Amino acid sequence: MKMIYILGMLSIASSLNGQVPIQPAMAGSTPVSAIIGSQGVSYRVGQTNMLPRPFSHVATKASTPPIRLVGDQGANHRNWLKIVQTTDVRGRAVLHTNLAYVEVASGLNYKDPATGKWAPSKEEIEGYPGGAIAQYGQHKVIFANNLNTAGAIDLQMPGGQEMKSEILGLSYYDTASGKSVLIAQVKDCQGQIVHGNQVVYSDVLKGVQATVRYTYTKAGLEQDVIMLAQPPLPEAFGLSSTSSVLQVMTEFAAAPTPVIRALPGATNDVLSDEMLDFGKMKMIQGRAFLLGTNAPAAAVGKQWVTVSNRTVLVESVPFAMIKSSLSQLPPFTATILNPAAGSV
Numbered sequence: 001m002k003m004i005y006i007l008g009m010l011s012i013a014s015s016l017n018g019q020v021p022i023q024p025a026m027a028g029s030t031p032v033s034a035i036i037g038s039q040g041v042s043y044r045v046g047q048t049n050m051l052p053r054p055f056s057h058v059a060t061k062a063s064t065p066p067i068r069l070v071g072d073q074g075a076n077h078r079n080w081l082k083i084v085q086t087t088d089v090r091g092r093a094v095l096h097t098n099l100a101y102v103e104v105a106s107g108l109n110y111k112d113p114a115t116g117k118w119a120p121s122k123e124e125i126e127g128y129p130g131g132a133i134a135q136y137g138q139h140k141v142i143f144a145n146n147l148n149t150a151g152a153i154d155l156q157m158p159g160g161q162e163m164k165s166e167i168l169g170l171s172y173y174d175t176a177s178g179k180s181v182l183i184a185q186v187k188d189c190q191g192q193i194v195h196g197n198q199v200v201y202s203d204v205l206k207g208v209q210a211t212v213r214y215t216y217t218k219a220g221l222e223q224d225v226i227m228l229a230q231p232p233l234p235e236a237f238g239l240s241s242t243s244s245v246l247q248v249m250t251e252f253a254a255a256p257t258p259v260i261r262a263l264p265g266a267t268n269d270v271l272s273d274e275m276l277d278f279g280k281m282k283m284i285q286g287r288a289f290l291l292g293t294n295a296p297a298a299a300v301g302k303q304w305v306t307v308s309n310r311t312v313l314v315e316s317v318p319f320a321m322i323k324s325s326l327s328q329l330p331p332f333t334a335t336i337l338n339p340a341a342g343s344v
Contacts, residue, residue: 068100073118075110075138075158078103107218110138121218123197132193134216139281141216147201148188151253153214155221158280164254165313167225170208172234173316176243183232184208207232209332220281223250226291229332234319241323245271245316252311258283260304271301271316288317290325298322 064085071079082100085093112119122136125143132143144152151164169185184207191199201212209229215222225248234244259277276283286300298321303314 071099073109075118076104076106076108078108078120105218107138107220110136123217125193125197125199125216127193132191132199134197137216137218139221141214141221143191143199143214145191146188147191147204147212148186153223157256157278161256161278162254163252163256163278165250165252167204167212167223168249168251168312169205170210170225170231171247171249172237172239172244172319173247174234174239174244176240179239180247181237181239183237184210227326227329229330230326231332241319244319246319246322247314247316250313250315252313255311258304271318272303273299273301274303276302276304283313286315288322290328293325295325 067083069081069083071081073079079102080100081097084096086096088094107121109118110121111117119136121138123134124136125132125134125141127133128142131145134141134143138158140156142154144154146152147167150166152166153164155163155165157163167186169182171180171182173180184205186204187206189201189204191201194200197216199214199216204210204212208227208231211226211228213222213224213226215224231246234241256278261275261277263273263275273285283302286302287297288300289295289297298317300315300317302316305312305314
């Protein structure tokens with residue numbers, strides 16, 4: 001069985017220039033719903049007077065299966081109406097309408113720019129000049145053909161705020177010595193649309209064998225770094241596996257200033273975590289796990305930092321917590337990057 005390790009990092013809670021085939025979309029997830037009771041209303045069919053009449057005034061024997069229609073809806077809810085046709089004591093058809101239930105989900109609908117009305121959001125990515133685009137949701141994302149492009153991932157949040165980002169690479173940081181080393185950096189790579197709502201960039205890093213996957217959902221955007229082979233050990237750079245953390249660095253060329261709430265001790269005794277609040281969207285905690293197994297996931301800490309006037313999201317997981325899982329991957333024998341101490 002092929003094993004891959006996913007650094008499920010950045011999570012924010014829609015053919016690339018003719019070169020990326022669009023695959024059949026996967027079925028959408030089941031939305032959360034709530035049942036809300038409501039008094040019914042009945043109408044006599046074929047009469048001028050259509051005033052509401054209590055259900056007790058008509059026969060309740062249904063003559064046809066109920067029909068469900070969409071009623072009022074908004075950004076995160078949709079009212080479903082149930083219409084039942086019955087026959088009264090005189091044999092006349094009577095329609096009963098009431099609220100069947102309210103469907104509730106984050107990002108359920110979006111304002112269709114063509115009509116100005118609410119329309120169902122779609123977890124769909126399609127070809128776009130120079131890349132691909134997800135545009136049928138409250139947030140929209142443009143994906144560049146090449147991940148090694150400034151602002152390769154262009155996210156427009158609800159309300160119009162823009163966030164442009166690109167992965168820089170992977171590094172080790174030794175918490176005991178304070179030394180850091182860049183072990184892999186992004187290189188030219190081609191994106192591909194898969195499963196309808198994902199863009200996958202293969203062979204993305206120089207120094208480590210990995211893939212980067214972006215998943216567009218109604219509720220947000222996820223960035224996963226998928227390790228396909230073992231990275232070099234921290235000891236290869238004069239660091240310690242016991243005290244080092246593996247980091248994913250993502251630069252933001254444009255982004256609103258988040259409200260940062262420190263969550264000390266949220267991940268482990270070594271790392272803290274931060275809640276990054278951008279208003280209608282937030283960056284939540286990531287996970288690192290071995291795909292295809294029941295191995296426990298390791299929590300990933302993150303910090304929003306400024307390095308040489310550049311805004312970088314640094315996401316870290318203790319190497320000791322994932323070392324055993326990484327050892328199950330194929331060995332990686334490519335040339336290791338020359339260490340760049342103190343790079344981050």
